[in-house]
Amino acid sequence: MATHDSAAIPDRTPGPQASGSPTVGPVPLSPARLFYWSVARELWESRYIYVVPLIVAGVFLLAFGLGISQHSFASRGGGGRAPLPAAIMMQEGFHFAALVLMGAYLIVAVIYCLGALHNERQERSILFWKSLPVSDLTTVMAKAAIPLLVLPLITFMVIAVTHGIMLLVASAVLLAAGGDVAALWSVPLLSIWAQVLYHLVSVHALYYAPFYGWLLLVSGWARRAPFLWAILPIAAVMIIERLVFSTTVFAHVLLSRLAGGPVALPFPGSRHMPMQAPTLANVGAFMVSPGLWIGLAVFALLLAAAVRLRRYQGPM
Amino acid sequence: MAVIEASALRKSFGATRALDGIDLRLEEGRILGLIGPNGAGKSTAINAILGLTPYQGELRVLGHDPWAARDRLMLDVAFIADVAVLPRWMRVSQALDYVAGVHPRFDRAKAERFLAKTTIGRNSRVRELSKGMVTQLHLALVMAIDARLLVLDEPTLGLDILYRKQFYDALLNDYFDRSRTIIVTTHQVEEIQNVLTDFMFIHRGRIVLTCSMDEFEARYAEVTVHPERLEAARALQPIHERQVFGRSTLLFERIDRQQLQQLGEVRTPGIADVFIAVLGSP
Numbered sequence: 039m040a041t042h043d044s045a046a047i048p049d050r051t052p053g054p055q056a057s058g059s060p061t062v063g064p065v066p067l068s069p070a071r072l073f074y075w076s077v078a079r080e081l082w083e084s085r086y087i088y089v090v091p092l093i094v095a096g097v098f099l100l101a102f103g104l105g106i107s108q109h110s111f112a113s114r115g116g117g118g119r120a121p122l123p124a125a126i127m128m129q130e131g132f133h134f135a136a137l138v139l140m141g142a143y144l145i146v147a148v149i150y151c152l153g154a155l156h157n158e159r160q161e162r163s164i165l166f167w168k169s170l171p172v173s174d175l176t177t178v179m180a181k182a183a184i185p186l187l188v189l190p191l192i193t194f195m196v197i198a199v200t201h202g203i204m205l206l207v208a209s210a211v212l213l214a215a216g217g218d219v220a221a222l223w224s225v226p227l228l229s230i231w232a233q234v235l236y237h238l239v240s241v242h243a244l245y246y247a248p249f250y251g252w253l254l255l256v257s258g259w260a261r262r263a264p265f266l267w268a269i270l271p272i273a274a275v276m277i278i279e280r281l282v283f284s285t286t287v288f289a290h291v292l293l294s295r296l297a298g299g300p301v302a303l304p305f306p307g308s309r310h311m312p313m314q315a316p317t318l319a320n321v322g323a324f325m326v327s328p329g330l331w332i333g334l335a336v337f338a339l340l341l342a343a344a345v346r347l348r349r350y351q352g353p354m
Numbered sequence: 355m356a357v358i359e360a361s362a363l364r365k366s367f368g369a370t371r372a373l374d375g376i377d378l379r380l381e382e383g384r385i386l387g388l389i390g391p392n393g394a395g396k397s398t399a400i401n402a403i404l405g406l407t408p409y410q411g412e413l414r415v416l417g418h419d420p421w422a423a424r425d426r427l428m429l430d431v432a433f434i435a436d437v438a439v440l441p442r443w444m445r446v447s448q449a450l451d452y453v454a455g456v457h458p459r460f461d462r463a464k465a466e467r468f469l470a471k472t473t474i475g476r477n478s479r480v481r482e483l484s485k486g487m488v489t490q491l492h493l494a495l496v497m498a499i500d501a502r503l504l505v506l507d508e509p510t511l512g513l514d515i516l517y518r519k520q521f522y523d524a525l526l527n528d529y530f531d532r533s534r535t536i537i538v539t540t541h542q543v544e545e546i547q548n549v550l551t552d553f554m555f556i557h558r559g560r561i562v563l564t565c566s567m568d569e570f571e572a573r574y575a576e577v578t579v580h581p582e583r584l585e586a587a588r589a590l591q592p593i594h595e596r597q598v599f600g601r602s603t604l605l606f607e608r609i610d611r612q613q614l615q616q617l618g619e620v621r622t623p624g625i626a627d628v629f630i631a632v633l634g635s636p
Contacts, residue, residue, distance in 0.1 A: 066429060067458050075455030082448050083441065163441035166492075168406060169433045172456050173425035349424075352406060353439075 072172050076180030077188065083157075084150055087184060091196045094142040098135055099200060103207050106131075125221040128208060132225065135200045136234050136313075143193040143242060147185035151250050152265055154181040155258030155348060162353035174348040178254065182341055185250040190238040197234055201227060229315065236316035240324050241298045248295070248333045251340030258347045261354055295333065356414075357382050357503050357535045358403060363411040365398050365559075372398035373409065374559035380552075382502075383532040387546055388539040389629060390556035396539045399556065400507050403537070404433055416502060429459060432496045433505035440492055442481040446474055453495050465498035468528070486517035493521060497529045504529070506538040510545075518542065522549055543626045555629055563632055576623035577614050578603050587617045594631030605631050 066072075081087060106127075155178070158164040167177065205227070209219045253268055260267040276289050314320045324330060356379045363376040372395045380386055388396045401407040403415055405424030413420060418427045440449065446469070454462045469476075472490045480488055489510070496504065510518040526549060530536060540546055553570070555562040565573070579587045579602050588595075590613075592604035605623055606614060614620045 065458065066426065067456065072456050075452055078455070079448070079452050082445075083443050158441070161442055162435075162439050165406075165435040165439040166441060168424065169404075169428060169435070170453065170456050171425050171428040171458075176425075350408070352401070 066171060069176065072176050073180055073183075076172060076176055077183055080154075080180060080184055081188070084153070084184075087146060087150060087188065088192050090146050091139055091142050091192055094139060095135075095196050095200045098138050099203055099207070102131060102135070102204055103211075106208055107211050124208070124212060124217065125225055128205070128222050128225050129230070131204055131208075132201050132227070132230050133313075135204065136197050136230075136237075139193050139197050139200065140238065140242060143189050143238075144246075147189055147246075147250060148253060150184055150189075151181075151253035152257050152268060154184070154254055155344060155351075156260065156264050159258075159351055159354045164351065164353055174345050178258075178341060178345045178348060182250060182254060186243045186247060190235075190243045193242075194231075194235050194238055198231055201230070233313040233315050236321070237313040240314075240321075240330075244330060245295065245298060245333055247337035248340065251337040251344070255340045255344045255347070258344045258351060295329070355382065355417075356380060357384075357416060358537075359412070359414045360402075361412045363399070363402060363409055363413055365395075365402060365407065365409045371559045373402065375411070376556075376559075376561055378554075378561070378564075380535060380537070382535055383551075385530065385536040385538065385549060385551045387543070387550040387553040387625070388537060388556060389543055389553055389625060394556045395559040396556055397507060398559075400433075400505055400537070400539065404431065404505060429457075430501055431503045431505065432499045432501040433507065434489075434492050434496055434509045436508045436511050438485075438488070440480045440488055442479070444480050445476070446478050446480075446491060447476045449480075449491065449495060450476075453499070457499060459500040460495075461498045461500065465494045468494040468497060468524075486513055489513060489517060489521060493524060497524065502534060504534065504536045506536065506540075508540055509538065510540065510542065518545060522546060525549075543629070544624050547625050553625055555632060557633055563628075570625070570628075571622050573608055574623050574628050575606050575609065575611060575614050576603060576621045576627065577606065577618045578621075579618040583617045590614075590617075594627070596627075 158167060205222060205225075208222055212219050212222065253264075256268045257264045272288075272292070276286070279285055279288050358378060358380040360376055360378040363373050363378070364371070365373040374395075376395075376399060388399065390396050398407065402409045402413060403420060405415075405420030405422075405427055408421050415427060416430050420427050444452075450462060450465060453460050453465075469491070472487065472494075474483060474487050474491055480491070483491065493509075510521050513521070522545070525536070538546060538550075547567075550567055552564070552566045554564040577587065578598065581601070584602055587602075587604050590606060590609055593607050594605040596603050604617075605627060611620060
């Protein structure tokens with residue numbers, strides 16, 4: 039081959055003219071592009087990531103529509119107390135819709151993470167993925183982006199659309215019953231949406247990140263039954279701690295993180311986590327809370343371990 | 355410039371030495387067959403070359419350390435592991451989109467042209483395709499990548515003869531040129547004998563014999579010996595003797611063809627027969 043030109047060509051020169059030397063060759067595509075296609079392929083493979091939230095929203099809306107039409111008839115029969123309860127009921131309904139869809143998010147996230155690095159080994163397709171110029175880091179990051187980035191966004195959009203449909207359905211029902219819809223539209227939907235988005239990003243994505251990191255690592259490591267392998271070590275640590283030190287620190291740490299940590303401690307007797315408004319003070323307090331950064335550091339370690347593990351892993 | 359340079363390549367799994375000191379230099383434009391029984395170390399060697407497994411010793415593939423730079427290496431290397439590695443949930447169109455998305459040297463139009471010659475539908479999922487069709491799809495993807503090294507590890511395992519023949523025909527006619535290099539392992543050695551430019555016997559993690567096909571044809575000859583010439587033939591010290599339809603077929607190494615023609619019918623032997631002769635009976 040052309041040895042005369044190989045020395046002069048810089049290491050990153052693209053194109054076939056660089057083929058004279060083994061150290062030069064095509065330029066890898068931008069990391070953003072590789073990441074984009076890696077996420078796209080996750081969505082192709084696991085369509086439930088967006089199908090489940092849509093189905094849950096559909097079922098919820100159906101129940102809401104049936105419920106509100108009955109309720110509206112009942113309140114008309116009870117006489118003359120439509121406007122204010124309707125607004126309160128609406129606000130409760132919005133929160134409940136958000137709660138249900140956030141629950142769906144968590145379930146989907148757990149199922150997804152446990153399969154993310156397991157299925158490709160089981161079906162041997164890891165050999166196909168590894169035959170392409172995509173690094174293990176990019177692949178694992180794209181998989182981690184599903185619970186951390188894609189699911190919060192999908193969940194938020196589905197919640198917002200669900201809220202919109204609820205408002206329209208409720209207005210139609212109320213109008214048909216001869217009620218006043220102004221009160222319904224006085225519900226501060228934008229600030230509810232801001233709360234929902236902030237809650238999704240701060241608690242369900244960032245604060246829960248170490249859980250997703252753990253599940254991803256187990257899914258890359260376990261040869262079978264990743265769900266059991268995710269649970270058993272945690273249970274073992276709790277039991278050993280209880281037996282040896284007679285303490286329950288580990289359990290408390292986990293429960294407090296599941297509850298949203300000190301930033302979003304549930305009110306006593308509350309049915310669900312409170313959602314903070316994304317005020318400057320709240321966001322500031324969250325950003326400087328050690329819990330957030332400790333969690334993210336643990337997440338980074340778990341993810342690094344998952345990346346390293348994938349380098350060594352082949353089909354099972 | 356060598357495409358692959360390995361020296362003292364070693365790899366152990368526990369007490370088993372899968373690679374026990376491999377030295378190898380593969381030049382550009384060759385088609386190398388790696389031949390050996392199951393567990394000989396072929397797949398381990400290929401995994402090391404592809405950056406799928408760590409190893410001891412020196413290994414450079416296109417100037418890269420494969421284990422340290424697998425993703426970078428895959429810009430210039432394509433491989434087909436075996437028939438069943440394409441994700442079963444994937445649609446044909448998605449496979450094209452994805453490879454086009456992540457590989458700068460993928461020529462989508464070329465892959466489409468190749469697929470147009472098959473009956474594979476763009477909307478089909480891999481799980482809906484027959485084994486032969488999955489191989490055609492994988493070959494279409496790989497042949498549209500302008501790679502400098504193509505690695506095929508049992509690419510036609512489980513395929514019927516028609517698809518196997520098509521596979522190698524496509525590879526030779528539409529893909530291979532002197533600037534590309536191919537490594538192939540297969541159990542169907544006879545089928546690729548005329549495809550190879552070089553071959554290498556691997557046994558218990560070591561290279562037993564490495565030989566170009568030109569050299570092979572000059573070096574080995576197989577003679578179906580006339581019964582009355584058998585003693586004379588045996589005196590030439592054949593490296594192997596076997597019975598075919600009641601007649602003795604003797605394998606000779608480095609014996610003049612003119613001399614052999616006196617003894618009977620002379621042919622170029624199959625690689626598999628030489629393999630058995632070199633390693634002793636199985």
